[in-house]
Amino acid sequence: MTATHSLSLLRHADGRTVEQLTALSLLDLHHHVSQFLFKEARLQDTHAYDDWEALWTDDATYWVPANGHDTDPELQMSILYDNRSRIGIRVKQLKTGRRHTQTPRSELARTISNIELVSVADHELDVIANAVIFEDNMRGETIWAARNEYRLRLVDGAFKLVRKKVGLVNNHKPIFTLSFLV
Amino acid sequence: MSQTTSQTDYSALIEPTRVHSRLYYDPDIFQEELEKIWYRTWVYVGHTSEIPNKNDYVTKSIGPMPILMVRDREGEIRLLLNKCPHRGNQLCAYQKGNRTTFTCPYHSWTFNTNGDLMGYALPEGYEGTDKKGLGLGKVPRIAVYRGFIFGSMAHEGPTIEEHLGGAKASLDQLLDNSPTGELDLTVGFLQHRTKANWKFMVENETDGYHPGFVHSSIFQVAQSGIANLYGSDSTALTRDFGNGHTEFDLRPEWRKLDTPLGWFGTTADRLPAYVKAMNESYGADRARQIMIDGTPHIMIFPNLFIAEIQLFVIQPISVDESIQHVTALQFKGGEDINRRLRQQTMGSVGPAGFLLADDTEMYERNHRGSKIRDPEWLVLTRGLHRERLDENGYRIAHSTDETTQRGIWRHYLKLMTEAQP
Ligand code: FES
Numbered sequence: 001m002t003a004t005h006s007l008s009l010l011r012h013a014d015g016r017t018v019e020q021l022t023a024l025s026l027l028d029l030h031h032h033v034s035q036f037l038f039k040e041a042r043l044q045d046t047h048a049y050d051d052w053e054a055l056w057t058d059d060a061t062y063w064v065p066a067n068g069h070d071t072d073p074e075l076q077m078s079i080l081y082d083n084r085s086r087i088g089i090r091v092k093q094l095k096t097g098r099r100h101t102q103t104p105r106s107e108l109a110r111t112i113s114n115i116e117l118v119s120v121a122d123h124e125l126d127v128i129a130n131a132v133i134f135e136d137n138m139r140g141e142t143i144w145a146a147r148n149e150y151r152l153r154l155v156d157g158a159f160k161l162v163r164k165k166v167g168l169v170n171n172h173k174p175i176f177t178l179s180f181l182v
Numbered sequence: 183m184s185q186t187t188s189q190t191d192y193s194a195l196i197e198p199t200r201v202h203s204r205l206y207y208d209p210d211i212f213q214e215e216l217e218k219i220w221y222r223t224w225v226y227v228g229h230t231s232e233i234p235n236k237n238d239y240v241t242k243s244i245g246p247m248p249i250l251m252v253r254d255r256e257g258e259i260r261l262l263l264n265k266c267p268h269r270g271n272q273l274c275a276y277q278k279g280n281r282t283t284f285t286c287p288y289h290s291w292t293f294n295t296n297g298d299l300m301g302y303a304l305p306e307g308y309e310g311t312d313k314k315g316l317g318l319g320k321v322p323r324i325a326v327y328r329g330f331i332f333g334s335m336a337h338e339g340p341t342i343e344e345h346l347g348g349a350k351a352s353l354d355q356l357l358d359n360s361p362t363g364e365l366d367l368t369v370g371f372l373q374h375r376t377k378a379n380w381k382f383m384v385e386n387e388t389d390g391y392h393p394g395f396v397h398s399s400i401f402q403v404a405q406s407g408i409a410n411l412y413g414s415d416s417t418a419l420t421r422d423f424g425n426g427h428t429e430f431d432l433r434p435e436w437r438k439l440d441t442p443l444g445w446f447g448t449t450a451d452r453l454p455a456y457v458k459a460m461n462e463s464y465g466a467d468r469a470r471q472i473m474i475d476g477t478p479h480i481m482i483f484p485n486l487f488i489a490e491i492q493l494f495v496i497q498p499i500s501v502d503e504s505i506q507h508v509t510a511l512q513f514k515g516g517e518d519i520n521r522r523l524r525q526q527t528m529g530s531v532g533p534a535g536f537l538l539a540d541d542t543e544m545y546e547r548n549h550r551g552s553k554i555r556d557p558e559w560l561v562l563t564r565g566l567h568r569e570r571l572d573e574n575g576y577r578i579a580h581s582t583d584e585t586t587q588r589g590i591w592r593h594y595l596k597l598m599t600e601a602q603p
C-alpha cells in the first residue's frame with residue numbers, strides 16, 4: 001500500500017489521476033464505483049456525518065420517493081427530497097445531539113450489491129445498486145431494502161455524489177421513522 | 183351492533199387533572215374504543231379533491247378498517263367497506279383508481295360504484311336469490327363539510343355541525359387562506375408507522391409544552407422563531423372547543439407581527455401570484471387580515487389534525503400501533519405558495535421529517551413508558567390556575583398549558599361511559 005496515494009483518487013495503472021471516466025476500462029470503472037459506494041455506506045453506517053456531507057456536489061439532490069418509484073418530486077410528496085442546503089441542515093440537526101430519534105443513534109450495517117453501471121460520460125456516470133440495511137434502535141430491529149440510483153461526478157480526480165435516489169421497496173406502505181442517513 | 187358491557191370503570195381511570203397509564207396499553211380498552219369512538223363518532227375519511235371525477239376511488243380507513251372512498255357514477259360520494267359480501271374477500275387491492283365496477287377476484291361477484299351487487303359468475307346457481315341485500319357494506323352516515331368528508335358507523339348521532347361545533351370556524355379559517363376557498367389534496371400522503379397508542383398523537387398535536395425541547399435541534403439549526411410561540415412570553419393560546427377538539431390559536435402572535443405571510447415565515451413579495459389572487463378574491467383589506475392570521479393548528483377529534491401547512495390523519499391499528507398519514511395543504515389557485523408548502527412539508531414531517539421523526543420518537547417512548555408500573559397516574563395540571571373562558575365560552579390558556587389534553591380526556595370519558603343508542 002502506498003501511503004502517499006489517497007485511495008479516493010481514481011488513477012491509471014501508471015499512477016496518473018484520471019481526467020476522463022471514458023478513459024478507464026469498464027472493469028476498472030466498476031471497481032472505483034464500487035469502492036465509492038462502499039465508502040458512502042460505511043460513512044452512513046458509522047454516522048460519520050461531516051465526511052458523508054463532503055461527498056456531495058453543490059448541485060446535489062438526495063431523494064427518497066414515496067408511493068412508487070416514478071413520482072415527480074417537484075409535484076408530489078416524497079419521504080425525503082433534499083437539495084444541497086437541506087442536506088446541510090439534516091447533518092447539522094444530527095450533530096446537535098438533540099435529534100432525539102438519533103439519540104442514541106441507530107446501530108447500522110448495510111450491504112450494497114448488484115452494482116450495475118448504467119451509462120458513462122466523460123465526467124459523470126449513472127449507476128444502480130441494491131441496498132439492504134439492518135437497523136437496531138430503541139424501538140427494535142428493522143430491515144430496509146432499496147433499489148438505489150446514483151449519479152457520480154469526477155471532480156479533481158475523485159467521485160462526488162450528484163444525485164442519489166433511494167427507492168425503498170415498500171415506499172407505498174407505512175414505514176417506521178427513517179432518521180439515519182439512508 | 184351488539185351492546186358491549188364494559189369491564190372497565192373509566193371514571194376510575196380518568197380524573198379531571200390526571201389519567202391512568204392503562205388507558206394507553208390495555209388491549210381491551212382499545213377494543214372498546216373501536217366500538218365507542220372509531221365505529222361510532224364522526225371520523226375524517228378524506229377530501230373531495232381526492233376523487234374529482236365520477237368512478238374515482240381511493241382506499242381510506244375508519245380506525246383499522248379499510249374503506250373505499252368512491253365518487254359513484256352519479257357523482258355521489260360513497261364510503262364502502264372493502265369486503266366482498268360473498269366470502270369476505272378483500273375486494274379492492276389498489277390504493278386508488280377510476281373504475282365503473284369492482285369485481286371480486288375470488289368468485290367474480292361484481293359491484294357497481296355505489297356498492298350494489300350487479301351480478302355473479304355462473305348465476306344459475308343462485309336461482310331464487312335476491313341480489314338486493316348482497317351489496318357491499320356501507321358507512322351509514324356520510325357528511326361533507328366544505329370538501330372534508332367524514333363518516334360515522336352509527337346510524338344515528340349528532341350532525342356533523344353539532345360534532346364540529348366551534349372547530350368549524352377553524353376549518354373556515356383554513357379555507358379562507360385559499361384564493362378559491364378550496365383545497366386540492368392530491369400530492370400524495372406519507373405514511374408514518376408508529377409503535378404507540380393513537381392517543382399519544384392526538385394529545386401531542388396541541389401540546390405546546392414540548393416544541394421548545396423536542397424540536398430544539400431543528401429550531402437551532404434552521405434559526406426558526408417557532409420556539410417563541412411556545413415560550414413563557416408567548417401570547418398564543420391553547421383552546422378547548424369541547425367534543426374533544428382542541429387548537430393552538432397563534433393569531434395573537436401573528437397580529438403582533440402584523441406582516442402578511444409572517445405565519446409562513448415569508449413575506450408578500452416572495453409569493454406575488456398568491457398575494458395577487460388573494461387580493462382579487464377577498465379585497466385587499468380582508469386578504470391582508472387573512473394572510474396575517476394564517477392557517478389554524480387544530481386537532482379535530484379523533485383523527486384530523488391540521489398543522490398550519492399539513493393535514494394529518496391519525497389511524498389506530500392496534501393498542502400499540504398507529505399510522506400517521508400526512509400530506510401538504512394545497513390551495514386551489516395558489517401555485518407559488520403550494521410549491522413552498524410542499525417543500526416545507528417534505529422537510530418537516532413524515533418518517534424522515536425534521537420535526538415529526540422526533541415527535542414520533544417521543545410517542546414510542548411514551549408508549550413504552552406507559553407500561554412501567556410506578557407512577558401509574560400521569561399528570562395534566564399544567565396551567566389550571568390560568569385557565570379561563572374566551573368570549574365564546576371555550577376554555578383557553580397559555581400556549582404551553584394542558585387545557586387541550588384535559589379537554590380531550592373530558593370528551594373521551596363521555597364517549598366511553600355514555601349510554602349507546
Ligand atoms: S369472496 Fe368475493 S366472490 Fe366469493
Ligand SMILES: [Fe+2]
Nearest residue numbers: 392393396541
Ligand atoms: Fe411536535
